[in-house]
Amino acid sequence: MLQPPLSRNEVHVWLVPIAPDCVEPLSPLLAPAERARASQFRFARDSQQFIVACASRRILLGEYLNMDPLTLRFGEGANGKPFLLDGSHRSRLRFNTSHCQGLVIHAFASDREVGIDIESVSDRLETETIAARFFSPREHAALRALPKADQATGFLSLWTRKEALLKAAGLGLSWPLDSVEFSWSAKEIVAVKTNDPATPIWWSVCELPVPAGYVGALAAAGDGYWVKTFNWCEKREHRAELAPAR
Numbered sequence: 266m267l268q269p270p271l272s273r274n275e276v277h278v279w280l281v282p283i284a285p286d287c288v289e290p291l292s293p294l295l296a297p298a299e300r301a302r303a304s305q306f307r308f309a310r311d312s313q314q315f316i317v318a319c320a321s322r323r324i325l326l327g328e329y330l331n332m333d334p335l336t337l338r339f340g341e342g343a344n345g346k347p348f349l350l351d352g353s354h355r356s357r358l359r360f361n362t363s364h365c366q367g368l369v370i371h372a373f374a375s376d377r378e379v380g381i382d383i384e385s386v387s388d389r390l391e392t393e394t395i396a397a398r399f400f401s402p403r404e405h406a407a408l409r410a411l412p413k414a415d416q417a418t419g420f421l422s423l424w425t426r427k428e429a430l431l432k433a434a435g436l437g438l439s440w441p442l443d444s445v446e447f448s449w450s451a452k453e454i455v456a457v458k459t460n461d462p463a464t465p466i467w468w469s470v471c472e473l474p475v476p477a478g479y480v481g482a483l484a485a486a487g488d489g490y491w492v493k494t495f496n497w498c499e500k501r502e503h504r505a506e507l508a509p510a511r
Contacts, residue, residue, distance in 0.1 A: 271329055271358075273375045274490045278473060278483060281321045281369040281497040288313045291320035294334055310367075318362050318369045321497060325371060329358060344437035361432055368476065372483055377490065378465065380433025382425040383473075383481040392420040399427070399442040407448070418480060423447050425482035426470045430457065433484040434464055454488060 271277055295303065299319045306312040320334075326349070327334030338350040349358065359374045363383045372381040396405045404423055411419045426447045431440055434457055445455050452471040457464070465486040473481035474494055483492060 269493075271373055271375055273377075275374070276377070276379055276483065276485055276490055276492050277373045278381070278492060278494045279321070279325060279371040279373075279497055280475065280494065281317060281371070283314055283317045283364075283367045283369060285313065288316050292316055294320040294323050296338075314364045314367075314369065318364045321369060322360065322362055322371055325373065326358070326360065329373060342435045344435050346432065346435040363428075363432075363481075365479070368479060370473075370475070370481060372485075374485060374490075378433050378435070378486045380429040380431065380484040381473075381481070382428035382432065383475060383479055384421045384425055386417050386421060386478055386480060388417055390417050390420060392416050395424075396420060399424075401443040401446045404443070404446055419449065421480035422449055422472065422482075425480050426453070426472075426484070429482040429484035430455065430468055430470055433468060433486065 269277075292300070292303075295316060299315075303312045303315050303319075306315060323334035323337055326332075326337055330337075339347045340350045341347055346361070357376050359377055359379050361372045361379050361381045363370050363381050365383050366385040368383060370381055370383045372379040392408065396408050400408065400423065408416060408419055408423070427442045427445070430436075430445065431442070434440075436457075445457060447453055447455070447470065452469060454467060454469050456466050457468060458466065467488070468484050468486055469488045469490075470482060470484045471492065473483055473492075475481040
């Protein structure tokens with residue numbers, strides 16, 4: 266089934282659960298370099314996540330572009346953000362991928378840079394140590410003020426926003442994560458100043474409706490768009506709410 270068309274005022278988010286029986290049928294869709302990388306993972310679960318992430322991204326991009334997914338070729342920006350090679354018409358489509366503990370998540374937009382991140386909630390997270398290093402003083406104080414039982418989820422709510430923004434803007438790991446402050450508001454507009462005049466300044470960042478046990482965030486350039494969420498396993502029918510970015 267082909268997915269709904271992607272308009273310029275939409276961002277499409279796809280949830281792709283990882284099932285062991287789907288890995289083998291998807292493997293042939295990987296390019297040789299992707300297959301080589303998949304074979305280098307130490308643990309089978311990491312290899313499976315990578316295979317499903319690459320193959321499902323190819324399938325979805327192929328459907329958006331009405332192209333054979335096997336013909337798609339990718340390049341990487343200076344900080345590792347992937348993009349499509351060949352053909353100016355393809356450069357209008359932006360995308361980003363994240364995966365964690367049995368779930369892959371993709372974001373697609375037209376003429377709008379996007380970044381996405383998903384993490385699984387765990388009580389073993391060293392939230393205090395990481396927050397003290399990467400969060401602003403106000404973010405750190407707000408996190409510490411939460412009840413102990415809510416701190417892991419609260420931490421990931423801020424962390425995924427920062428990661429999604431970093432990925433959307435194509436920023437490297439040297440970008441100071443504490444330079445932009447977030448709250449737990451459902452949607453936020455933030456400014457990012459970089460040395461690259463081509464990098465958008467204003468970004469909108471929002472939480473995502475993801476399965477229980479996960480926390481996800483989306484960052485996109487500008488504002489005034491809708492987020493549509495789809496589930497790969499439910500015949501790719503539209504399942505999520507429409508959420509205006511602002």
